[in-house]
Amino acid sequence: MGYIDISMVSYSLPDGRPLLDEVSFRVGEGSTTALIGANGAGKTTLLRTISGLVKAQAGTVTLDGRALTGMSTEDLPGLGLAHVPEGRGVLAELTVEENLRLGALGARPRSNTAALTRVYELFPVLAERKNKLAHVLSGGERQMLVIGRALLSRPKVLLLDEPSLGLAPKIVVQIFELLRDLVRDDGLTVLLVEQNARSALSIADHGVVLNLGKVVVRDDAATLAGDDALRHAYLGF
Amino acid sequence: MQQLLTTVLTGLTLGVIYAAFALALVLIWRATRIVNFAQAPMAMITTYIALVLIDAGYSYWLGFVAALLSGLVLGAVVERFVVRFVSGKSEVNAVILTLGLFIVLHALAAIIFGSRYRSFPAPFGLRGFQVGDTTIALTGFGVFTILAVGVVMVGLVLLFRGTDLGLRMRASAFNQEVSRLLGVKVGRMLTLGWALAALVGSLSGLLIAGGGLVHPSYMDGVVVYGFVAAVLGGLDSPVGAVVGGVLLGLSLSLVSGYVGSELVPLAALVILMVVLLLKPGGLFASVRERRV
Numbered sequence: 001m002g003y004i005d006i007s008m009v010s011y012s013l014p015d016g017r018p019l020l021d022e023v024s025f026r027v028g029e030g031s032t033t034a035l036i037g038a039n040g041a042g043k044t045t046l047l048r049t050i051s052g053l054v055k056a057q058a059g060t061v062t063l064d065g066r067a068l069t070g071m072s073t074e075d076l077p078g079l080g081l082a083h084v085p086e087g088r089g090v091l092a093e094l095t096v097e098e099n100l101r102l103g104a105l106g107a108r109p110r111s112n113t114a115a116l117t118r119v120y121e122l123f124p125v126l127a128e129r130k131n132k133l134a135h136v137l138s139g140g141e142r143q144m145l146v147i148g149r150a151l152l153s154r155p156k157v158l159l160l161d162e163p164s165l166g167l168a169p170k171i172v173v174q175i176f177e178l179l180r181d182l183v184r185d186d187g188l189t190v191l192l193v194e195q196n197a198r199s200a201l202s203i204a205d206h207g208v209v210l211n212l213g214k215v216v217v218r219d220d221a222a223t224l225a226g227d228d229a230l231r232h233a234y235l236g237f
Numbered sequence: 238m239q240q241l242l243t244t245v246l247t248g249l250t251l252g253v254i255y256a257a258f259a260l261a262l263v264l265i266w267r268a269t270r271i272v273n274f275a276q277a278p279m280a281m282i283t284t285y286i287a288l289v290l291i292d293a294g295y296s297y298w299l300g301f302v303a304a305l306l307s308g309l310v311l312g313a314v315v316e317r318f319v320v321r322f323v324s325g326k327s328e329v330n331a332v333i334l335t336l337g338l339f340i341v342l343h344a345l346a347a348i349i350f351g352s353r354y355r356s357f358p359a360p361f362g363l364r365g366f367q368v369g370d371t372t373i374a375l376t377g378f379g380v381f382t383i384l385a386v387g388v389v390m391v392g393l394v395l396l397f398r399g400t401d402l403g404l405r406m407r408a409s410a411f412n413q414e415v416s417r418l419l420g421v422k423v424g425r426m427l428t429l430g431w432a433l434a435a436l437v438g439s440l441s442g443l444l445i446a447g448g449g450l451v452h453p454s455y456m457d458g459v460v461v462y463g464f465v466a467a468v469l470g471g472l473d474s475p476v477g478a479v480v481g482g483v484l485l486g487l488s489l490s491l492v493s494g495y496v497g498s499e500l501v502p503l504a505a506l507v508i509l510m511v512v513l514l515l516k517p518g519g520l521f522a523s524v525r526e527r528r529v
Contacts, residue, residue: 051418077420089415091408102408105401106420153420 001064002080002156002189003029009049009059019045020056021213027157027206032183032190034204034221036197037234042213043193044086047159050191051076051083063157077106080156084163086193090142092135096126099134099145103152111152119148122178140171147175151182157189158182164196172196176203201225209234243374244494245487250379252486253386254444258463259470259478260390261438266472268410268430270328271320274335276463277456278342279315279435280442283308284451285350287443288357297360304439312435316428346453359448382444389440390479393433397475406430461502462489465509471519481520 004027011020020042027033035043048054050061052073061068063081076083082103091099100119104111120127123144129137134145143163150158160179164172180203182188194200201207204221211234217224224230258276265273273279286307287300319338323330346352361377397403408416409426417423441463442456449455466485470477485508492504512520 053414053417073417074420074422077418083418085415085418089412089418091411091415093411094404094407098404098407101401101404102416102419102421105405149419 001029002187003027003064004050004157004189004191005060005062005065006046006050007060007062009046009056009061011045011049011054011056018213020049022059023210023213023215024059025208025215025218027189027191029156029189030183030187031205032179032192032203032221033206033208034197034200035191035193035208035210036195036200037210039195040212041210043210044161045213046210047083047085047161047191047193050159051081077153077155078108080154081159082106082150082153082155082157083159084146084150084161086161086165088142088146090134090137090145092133094134095131096134096137096145097130099149100126100130100152103149106153111154115152115154119151122151123148139166140168140175143167143171143175147178155188157191159191159193161193162195163192164194164199172199176200179203197231198225239371239373240494244490246374246379247494248487248490249483250375250382250486251490252483253383254441254482255459255462255466255486256479256482257386257389257437257441257444258459259466259482260393260475261434261441262463262467263470263472263475263478264430264434264437266467267475268406268427269320269324269331271331271335272464273434274332274460275315275338275342276434276438277442277460278339278346278453279308279311280438281451281453281456282342282346283311283435283439284357284442284446284456285346288355288446288451289350291358292355297358301360301443304443305436308435308439309432312432312438313428315435316431320431321424321427343453350453352453354450354452357446357449357451363448378447382447385440385444389437393437393475396433402429462505465505468509469512469520471521474519474521477519477521 006026007024009020009023010018012018023046035046037043045054049056050068052068052071056069063079066079068076091102100116104116125141126145126148134142137145163175176199179190179192183190192200192204201221201224207219207221207224208215209217209224209230216234217230261276262273265271283304287304290300290303291297315338319334320331323334359378361381363376363378365372365374365376397407405416405421406426406429408419408421409423410430413423441459445456445459462485466482467478469481469485485505488508489501489504493501
């Protein structure tokens with residue numbers, strides 16, 4: 001289990017400017033869906049709507065058929081939804097291990113030390129610095145920390161907002177390969193928001209292109225990556 | 238030499254009370270970015286609750302515990318039913334709200350408990366200990382004051398550093414949105430934070446009242462010193478609040494002992510100014526940036 005249905009979701013700012021306009025698509029279980037589009041297309045707003053940080057004015061979001069709309073954000077980790085926000089959301093004033101423990105506390109039932117050990121195996125650099133404040137981590141290490149923290153809440157669905165932002169290309173490749181492995185080996189479902197459309201489509205199974213709050217195309221990732229007209233119009237590569 | 242010892246001991250006793258009050262301010266500031274001006278009258282109310290019980294013939298300790306527990310409840314009620322309504326709005330709203338609460342609690346106390354001076358008992362002696370044939374400035378109640386504040390500090394450190402609940406509370410204080418995404422019930426943590434802060438505030442109220450007089454504004458003078466202590470420490474740092482409180486108590490006691498007691502309020506403001514000029518973030522300012 002672990003699929004998300006987004007159906008006719010609309011959200012406008014108080015001044016009436018629409019950020020999301022009847023957005024509908026499904027994030028299938030055990031696969032990666034890349035949500036791509038230019039700045040201001042509504043990608044981040046859509047993720048925030050799924051996790052209840054933004055209340056949509058219309059439409060529904062369901063996780064495994066269960067309505068998330070109207071639920072409070074803090075209940076979602078317990079249902080198997082993990083959201084890694086834009087800008088990574090490291091709690092810089094806490095230690096690396098405290099950040100990870102918070103992730104473990106969000107799971108129902110909470111994750112044990114074996115799960116923590118596994119994250120340390122996945123990211124040895126975090127184990128080396130577990131008692132340091134997260135403040136001292138580099139950008140790539142912070143991204144590893146928030147992904148590790150999200151994994152400790154044992155998610156069925158992982159929402160990732162711009163994981164490549166500000167990272168060296170080598171690190172981006174490393175993180176994307178890790179995501180691909182998690183989907184393949186653990187059956188994780190991933191909804192990946194990216195401006196870096198080329199990299200995102202290279203690991204995704206499906207792609208959704210958002211433009212000015214509307215879904216303009218949904219298709220297989222490979223098809224989207226090969227569509228020259230679409231690439232020029234919306235994806236900029 | 239004996240005067241120095243006296244001054245230092247008096248300053249230390251006073252300093253830990255300022256520290257407790259500053260800590261109460263810092264706990265709330267850290268979690269909600271609100272300076273709780275109502276902290277003093279809240280502590281005044283809970284001290285009156287203790288006084289009513291003691292005057293009714295119950296023991297000092299029953300009154301003491303009742304005051305701390307009512308502080309816990311009062312803090313939670315104020316957060317949940319008053320401050321919660323202005324959360325997410327401009328911070329000025331909350332500040333004005335706590336100022337309003339300051340006035341309301343004062344008036345309520347005068348109506349319920351009367352505005353005359355009433356004496357508050359102390360559980361331990363108020364006379365200095367005898368060493369040989371000299372009397373030193375440390376009293377039994379002074380020792381109790383230092384120990385009580387010490388116990389509360391250690392308890393808070395254990396809570397914040399050693400428990401899952403404390404971890405959740407710290408996370409909520411640093412970043413509410415990320416905490417909610419991690420499943421932390423931020424609203425509850427804020428209520429609990431206010432409750433704990435009010436408990437620490439109540440303790441400072443009881444310690445100041447001990448062996449002295451209580452009336453509706455007996456805590457108001459402490460606000461200034463508590464606030465100065467909190468700012469000295471950097472407002473964000475509980476450790477800073479404690480160190481700031483003790484340093485301020487010692488400095489003011491030295492001023493009072495060697496220069497003149499009428500200069501104490503002025504000295505507090507001079508200390509505040511100098512620290513803010515040299516280290517604008519306070520002595521324990523953390524290096525991190527704060528996102529807006």
